[in-house]
Amino acid sequence: MSGLHLIFRIRSVCAALLLLATAASGHAAPGRVTARPSAQSPVWTGRTPPQNIQFQSLPLERSRQNHLLLRARINGKPALLGIDSGAPVSAIAINRVKHFGLTDVGATSELPRRLRINGGYNSVAIAQSLQLGALDLVDEPMVAIDLGGSSRAAKLMNEQAIDGIIGADILFPTEAVLDCRKQILTLKVDPDVRGRAPGTDYSGFTKVPMYLSAGYNLYVDSGVNGTRARLMVDSGAFSTLLHRRFVRQMKIAVRDTALTSAGVNIKRRGVQLATISRLSIGGVELRKREVGVIDLEGLIRSELLNAKPPVVGLLGSEILQRYNGIIDFGTKTLYLKH
Incomplete structure (x- = not known):
C-alpha cells in the first residue's frame, strides 16, 4: 500500500532555507527555516492509503532551538525533520544525502535538477520513500542544503541535529493541521476523503x-x-x-x-x-x-x-x-x- 506522490515544478527559490542566530560568545540562539519558489505550486497525485486510515495525528517534539520536530523515516532509516510552514519546499541536509541513500533527479524527469537559492545553486535529491507515520510519500523531491549552522547549535545545546525539513509542498496537499501549542501534526492520509480533520476544538479561538x-x-x-x-x-x-x-x-x-x-x-x-x-x-x-x-x-x-x-x-x-x-x-x- 502506498501513499501520496508529490511533484513540484520549481526552477528557482529566492529565500533563505536556514537562518540561524548565533551569539558572539559562541552560544547559539534558535534558528529558522524559510524558502520561497518563484512559480507554480506543487502538483500531487494520491494512491491507495493504508486500509481504513483517513487522517492521522502525529506527536511533535520542541527543540531548544524552538523548532517543532517530527520523527520520520527516509528510505527506511530514522530521520528527525523540522516542520516549517514558511518553507515551500522540503529539504534534506546535504551531509545526510548519502546516509539516507537519496538519488539524483533522473535525466528524463520533469523536475529541476537544481534550484537557485539567493544567487547560488542547490541540488535536488529524490527520497524513494519518505514515511510520516502511516503516510508513505514515494519519490519525494527534497532540496539539499547546508544545515551545518543548525547542527552546530544543536551540539551546543546537547540535542540531536535535524536531518531535514518538511515544507509546504507536503503540508498543503495533505491538508495538514499544525497545532503549535499541543505539538501535534494532523495529516490527511487518504486523498479521496473530503472534509476537515476530526478532533480539533476551535472554540474560543x-x-x-x-x-x-x-x-x-x-x-x-x-x-x-x-x-x-x-x-x-x-x-x-x-x-x-x-x-x-x-x-x-x-x-x-x-x-x-x-x-x-x-x-x-x-x-x-x-x-x-x-x-x-x-x-x-x-x-x-x-x-x-x-x-x-x-x-x-x-x-x-x-x-x-x-x-x-x-x-x-x-x-x-x-x-x-x-x-x-x-x-x-x-x-x-x-x-x-x-
Whole structure:
C-alpha cells in the first residue's frame, strides 16, 4: 500500500532555507527555516492509503532551538525533520544525502535538477520513500542544503541535529493541521476523503484568514502600532522578526544584541530587539511584544516588502506557541487564542 506522490515544478527559490542566530560568545540562539519558489505550486497525485486510515495525528517534539520536530523515516532509516510552514519546499541536509541513500533527479524527469537559492545553486535529491507515520510519500523531491549552522547549535545545546525539513509542498496537499501549542501534526492520509480533520476544538479561538502568495507562502493581515502590514506565518522562525527598514521608518527604538544570523547563500547579519506597543494579528491584539529586528532583504521578495500593505516580517514560533496557534493548511486559516 502506498501513499501520496508529490511533484513540484520549481526552477528557482529566492529565500533563505536556514537562518540561524548565533551569539558572539559562541552560544547559539534558535534558528529558522524559510524558502520561497518563484512559480507554480506543487502538483500531487494520491494512491491507495493504508486500509481504513483517513487522517492521522502525529506527536511533535520542541527543540531548544524552538523548532517543532517530527520523527520520520527516509528510505527506511530514522530521520528527525523540522516542520516549517514558511518553507515551500522540503529539504534534506546535504551531509545526510548519502546516509539516507537519496538519488539524483533522473535525466528524463520533469523536475529541476537544481534550484537557485539567493544567487547560488542547490541540488535536488529524490527520497524513494519518505514515511510520516502511516503516510508513505514515494519519490519525494527534497532540496539539499547546508544545515551545518543548525547542527552546530544543536551540539551546543546537547540535542540531536535535524536531518531535514518538511515544507509546504507536503503540508498543503495533505491538508495538514499544525497545532503549535499541543505539538501535534494532523495529516490527511487518504486523498479521496473530503472534509476537515476530526478532533480539533476551535472554540474560543479567533479565526484569522491566511493569504497564499505566488511564492507559496502564507501571510496574515497585521498591524504594527496602528500601521497596516502583513506577516509571513513561519513556524520555522524561532521568534517573530520585523524588517529593519520598516522598524526604522516607524521610528521604533531598537536595542543591539550580540546575535547574528545567517542563511543558505546569505551572509551573516546582525539581530536587534524592539518592543512593539501594539501588534495585531487579524483580530488578536498583543501589547508590548518583544520582537527581533533584522534585514530581511533577499529573504522576503522586494515586491512584497514594498507592497501595500507591505510584508514587514515573520510571525514566528514564540507567538504561535504562546497564543495557541493552529495552522490549517487545508482552509488557509490561522487560529489564535489568548
